[in-house]
Amino acid sequence: MTADCRPNEARVPDATVARLATYLRVLGVLGDGAVTTVSSEELAVAAGVNSAKLRKDLSYLGSYGIRGVGYHVDTLTEEIARTLGITVHRSVALVGVGNLGQALAGYAGFATRGFRIAALVDADPARIGTTLQGQPVRDIAELEAIVAEHGITIAVLATPAAVSQEVCDRLVAAGVTSILNFAPVVLTVPGHVDLRKVDLAAELQILSFHETRKAAAQLAEVVTR
Amino acid sequence: MTADCRPNEARVPDATVARLATYLRVLGVLGDGAVTTVSSEELAVAAGVNSAKLRKDLSYLGSYGIRGVGYHVDTLTEEIARTLGITVHRSVALVGVGNLGQALAGYAGFATRGFRIAALVDADPARIGTTLQGQPVRDIAELEAIVAEHGITIAVLATPAAVSQEVCDRLVAAGVTSILNFAPVVLTVPGHVDLRKVDLAAELQILSFHETRKAAAQLAEVVTR
DNA sequence: TAGATTGTTAATCGATTAACAATC
DNA sequence: TAGATTGTTAATCGATTAACAATC
Numbered sequence: 001m002t003a004d005c006r007p008n009e010a011r012v013p014d015a016t017v018a019r020l021a022t023y024l025r026v027l028g029v030l031g032d033g034a035v036t037t038v039s040s041e042e043l044a045v046a047a048g049v050n051s052a053k054l055r056k057d058l059s060y061l062g063s064y065g066i067r068g069v070g071y072h073v074d075t076l077t078e079e080i081a082r083t084l085g086i087t088v089h090r091s092v093a094l095v096g097v098g099n100l101g102q103a104l105a106g107y108a109g110f111a112t113r114g115f116r117i118a119a120l121v122d123a124d125p126a127r128i129g130t131t132l133q134g135q136p137v138r139d140i141a142e143l144e145a146i147v148a149e150h151g152i153t154i155a156v157l158a159t160p161a162a163v164s165q166e167v168c169d170r171l172v173a174a175g176v177t178s179i180l181n182f183a184p185v186v187l188t189v190p191g192h193v194d195l196r197k198v199d200l201a202a203e204l205q206i207l208s209f210h211e212t213r214k215a216a217a218q219l220a221e222v223v224t225r
Numbered sequence: 226m227t228a229d230c231r232p233n234e235a236r237v238p239d240a241t242v243a244r245l246a247t248y249l250r251v252l253g254v255l256g257d258g259a260v261t262t263v264s265s266e267e268l269a270v271a272a273g274v275n276s277a278k279l280r281k282d283l284s285y286l287g288s289y290g291i292r293g294v295g296y297h298v299d300t301l302t303e304e305i306a307r308t309l310g311i312t313v314h315r316s317v318a319l320v321g322v323g324n325l326g327q328a329l330a331g332y333a334g335f336a337t338r339g340f341r342i343a344a345l346v347d348a349d350p351a352r353i354g355t356t357l358q359g360q361p362v363r364d365i366a367e368l369e370a371i372v373a374e375h376g377i378t379i380a381v382l383a384t385p386a387a388v389s390q391e392v393c394d395r396l397v398a399a400g401v402t403s404i405l406n407f408a409p410v411v412l413t414v415p416g417h418v419d420l421r422k423v424d425l426a427a428e429l430q431i432l433s434f435h436e437t438r439k440a441a442a443q444l445a446e447v448v449t450r
Numbered sequence: 451t452a453g454a455t456t457g458t459t460a461a462t463c464g465a466t467t468a469a470c471a472a473t474c
Numbered sequence: 475t476a477g478a479t480t481g482t483t484a485a486t487c488g489a490t491t492a493a494c495a496a497t498c
Binding site: 012017018020021022024025026046047048083084085086090092099100102103104106107109110112113114115153154156177178179180184186188192194196198199200201202203204205206207208209210211212214 | 237242243245246247249250251271272273308309310311315317324325327328329331332334335337338339340378379381402403404405409411413417419421423424425426427428429430431432433434435436437439
Binding site: 264265283291292 | 478479480481482
């Protein structure tokens with residue numbers, strides 16, 4: 001057995017990976033019911049995408065559908081979970097338990113979808129030692145030890161903007177290779193580290209842009225009428 | 226003066242709009258200092274993008290750069306803010322003030338980046354009437370009145386998954402045309418409504434996918450070595 | 451077999467980027 | 475004028491989607 005034993009696990013496009021998470025969530029709802037099989041059309045409607053796109057997405061994982069029938073819910077669920085790497089539950093560190101961090105610590109969706117928050121970390125002496133969701137808030141001074149202790153490779157960053165790059169650097173130096181950043185700053189990481197960001201205000205600004213466009217369209221309609 | 230007085234405000238690509246928010250944030254940091262002018266290269270590095278992409282993005286707004294010099298920070302800030310429609314401060318409603326909703330209510334970044342949370346809404350009698358960030362939590366029974374009262378067109382949805390579609394329908398019926406959804410469900414809205422979603426667990430699953438790939442690559446390296 | 455649905459092809463569309471003419 | 479930097483072109487890349495042959 002060589003490393004090539006799964007030769008066709010080749011490349012899954014980024015856009016596809018992002019959607020796999022949605023398919024998995026929708027399949028979870030279906031799996032609760034009596035449904036054992038689902039067609040690409042049904043699943044696509046439930047996931048809010050085009051069915052051709054869904055079939056193409058799933059084709060990157062292999063051939064798990066049955067022509068004339070559809071996809072077996074359990075099989076597909078398992079294959080997507082395996083592709084996303086969440087058949088092993090993953091331990092993440094949550095750094096920064098202020099306003100947003102506390103909410104993330106209490107977010108039940110992480111646990112139900114494959115992640116365990118193995119450590120809460122903060123720099124504020126008033127928070128260190130307190131308990132959140134049954135977990136102690138640990139001193140950021142121990143960051144490197146905490147990462148090593150739990151073998152953590154994924155971290156969620158909810159620190160103040162001003163210190164985020166510094167904390168990020170320490171996480172990377174400690175061996176973290178994936179970071180989800182909630183701080184409204186552009187972080188720089190080495191090439192081997194994956195970085196994703198959630199920018200809450202930016203999301204609203206994007207909606208605001210479209211509001212403006214809609215308002216302008218309405219105005220134009222009135223004028224030309 | 227007709228509706229055509231700004232003929233070249235044509236189409237700004239979706240990918241560009243999403244990045245404009247980042248440019249605006251970076252410009253805000255520059256504007257605080259003594260910098261009055263910035264080149265596309267400098268701004269691109271600060272925003273973490275390719276400078277050709279940045280120039281192309283900005284070219285959709287018009288010609289606000291000066292060849293041989295760069296962009297005037299103040300002018301560019303103003304033009305991006307205008308394009309995003311946040312020169313008028315926008316009022317948003319936050320529906321659902323549970324775990325995540327409370328954090329969003331306290332998130333300072335909304336206010337500093339153009340948005341005012343004009344109303345907090347919940348269905349839980351234990352929460353209704355309480356105060357968060359100096360604002361009363363109002364009964365979702367009054368949702369339609371609240372939207373009308375503040376002329377709200379943008380809503381943030383942080384309700385439990387099970388009721389999100391129903392709340393979404395009511396928001397749309399009340400006149401809301403943009404929704405930012407934090408509930409882990411696929412929502413359906415009419416064509417004239419813009420919908421964006423933030424799926425926290427999905428973000429981690431995407432990182433998990435890449436972790437798996439990196440681990441496999443390392444394994445392959447060891448095997449072939 | 452007949453009906454249904456997958457997996458794939460190929461056309462199309464949108465986004466990225468290097469290169470450079472235009473011009474400050 | 476010389477140096478610098480924009481705005482745009484055109485090539486490339488990646489994602490989407492309709493259509494349909496393969497096949498259960």
